[in-house]
Amino acid sequence: MTLDRTLAITTRIIFQMIRDHRSMILIFLAPTVVMCLVGFTFSDQEDTLNRLAPGLIAAFTLIFTFMLTGVSFLGERAHGTLDRLLMTPVGRVDILVGYLLGFAPFAIAQAAVVLLVTVFGLQVHYQGELWQAAILLLVLIVVAVNLGIFISTFARSEFQVIQFIPLILAPQIFLSGIILPTDQLPSYFQVVAKILPLRYAVDGLQKIMLEGQSLSGVATELIILGGIALALLILAGYTVRYQR
Amino acid sequence: MIFMENVTFSYGKSEICSGLSINIPTGEIFGLVGASGSGKTTIMRLLIGSIKPHYGNIEILGKQPSPSLCKNIGYMPQSQALYEDLTVHHNIDFFARMFGLGEPFHRRQVVERILDNLSLWNQRNTLVDKLSGGQRQRVSLAIALVHSPQVLILDEPTVGLDPRLRASLWNHFYSLAKEGVTIIVSTHVMEDASRCGQVGFLHLGRIIASGSPRELMTRADNSSNLENAFLYLLQEGETK
Structure with missing residues (x-):
């Protein structure tokens, strides 16, 4: 890995993103609109909203970051620029870390919008420290970026990336304890839930925001989420050179 | 310099090239000439190492294609593969950094020299998205x-270029070859093929004839041009 190459990829992505004014507006507008919609839906059911909020914050962070990365990386593959990039001495780690750092500011901004709109806009009651919730979301963002890169290998168009949302993300929303606690799921779904990254993000955020626990109280969730991020990073690394 | 011996490659059951052998010395401009689907791009990808042959041996600069050879090979793909939302300068500068030209002052000199050499100086701050086909080709070459x-x-490399631009690009290739750069060009345009030092006629993944354009025309019953020579040698190969 060379720092200059990684930084060149990172700055290129940031430059391209900033230049795309419409996407920049949507990056901030979409999570705001979605979270406001959620808030208005549960305006008369404060307790339900308080209970759902941590799960929704985690789920929307995963969805938005996955889409952002998946579609962008697919563009790199489809336009042949990834092939061309791989014809240079750049390493796979340079590419992955460059992408991760390039998307991180926008993914963090989106997660911050989701978190701040939920907490301050919707006046959701919470315990614990918000910065600790933000650290957990940061690890989830790493998972989502690597998941986006990995899944883009199997898509040939932006439309197909979107099709992966019901396949990859919808089961996580239903089985990660947002709607129903995982221990109340059928036993076979409880097994499936154990490999879903969103489940650990939801568990962790619920512990911080609903039970007031600190990062040490969610160490298990953080370690598992970090492990999933690393596994997806390795998988994404293998698929970077994959030719469709 | 570039050496392929008995190379075979197939996509699934479809054989793209079979028993292919090419030997190109240093400083040569070798034209790989064939119709669409004859296997030209596959051979290019075999040479750059993005796909591996099933059989046979490939050597470039005495080594098998590998990521470590990248810094000695310049590749211009058929699809221009450029960042459309970046300027001409930014595209070239980005790839310069990928090739390890990290020192900013030196890199700036290199990029500016290439912009000048390829007549792209006036477009240096233009988004690639706004360029004509010929200008994009030159950015890709840069x-x-x-x-x-x-x-x-x-x-x-010359698809979609007007005759003047094509001639200017070829002049650039000649000066590179004089400096000792070995160039392999795939084309289906006979005018381009006739400008190469050596030409290999490709049909269904096999070299049916190779030599200088003049040699090939002589071999093809003294054909008046390279296109007739290609058709003659193709027919001769089929009747054998």
Whole structure:
């Protein structure tokens, strides 16, 4: 890995993103609109909203970051620029870390919008420290970026990336304890839930925001989420050179 | 310099090239000539190492294609593969950094020299998205040249260029070859083929004839041009 190459990829992505004014507006507008919609839906059911909020914050962070990365990386593959990039001495780690750092500011901004709109806009009651919730979301963002890169290998168009949302993300929303606690799921779904990254993000955020626990109280969730991020990073690394 | 011996490659059951052998010395411009689907791009990808042959041996600069050879090879793909939302300068500068030209002052000199050489100076701050086809081709070539490679692999480099631009690009190729750069050009345009030092006629993944354009025309019953020579040798190969 060379720092200059990684930084060149990172700055290129940031430059391209900033230049795309419409996407920049949507990056901030979409999570705001979605979270406001959620808030208005549960305006008369404060307790339900308080209970759902941590799960929704985690789920929307995963969805938005996955889409952002998946579609962008697919563009790199489809336009042949990834092939061309791989014809240079750049390493796979340079590419992955460059992408991760390039998307991180926008993914963090989106997660911050989701978190701040939920907490301050919707006046959701919470315990614990918000910065600790933000650290957990940061690890989830790493998972989502690597998941986006990995899944883009199997898509040939932006439309197909979107099709992966019901396949990859919808089961996580239903089985990660947002709607129903995982221990109340059928036993076979409880097994499936154990490999879903969103489940650990939801568990962790619920512990911080609903039970007031600190990062040490969610160490298990953080370690598992970090492990999933690393596994997806390795998988994404293998698929970077994959030719469709 | 570039050496392929008995190379075979297939996509699934479809054999793209079979028993292919090519030997190109240093400083030569070799034209790989064939119709669409004859296997030109596959051979280019075999040479750059993005796909591996099932059988046979490939050597470039005495080594098998591998990521470590990248810094000695310039590759211009058929699809221009450029960042459309970046300027001409940014595209070339980005790939210069990927090739390890990290020192900003030196890199700036290299990029500016290439912009000048390829007549792209006036477009340096233009988004690639706004360029004409010919200008994009030149940006793509600039990226292939930015690290001063010893071997240049160009997949249909003159497609869509007007005659004046084509002639100017060929002059650039000649001066590179004079400096010792080995160039392999794939094309289906006979006018381009006639400008190469050596030509290999490709049909269904096999070299049916190779030599200088003049030699090939002589061999093809003294054909008046390279196109007739190609058709003659193709027919001769089929009747055998």
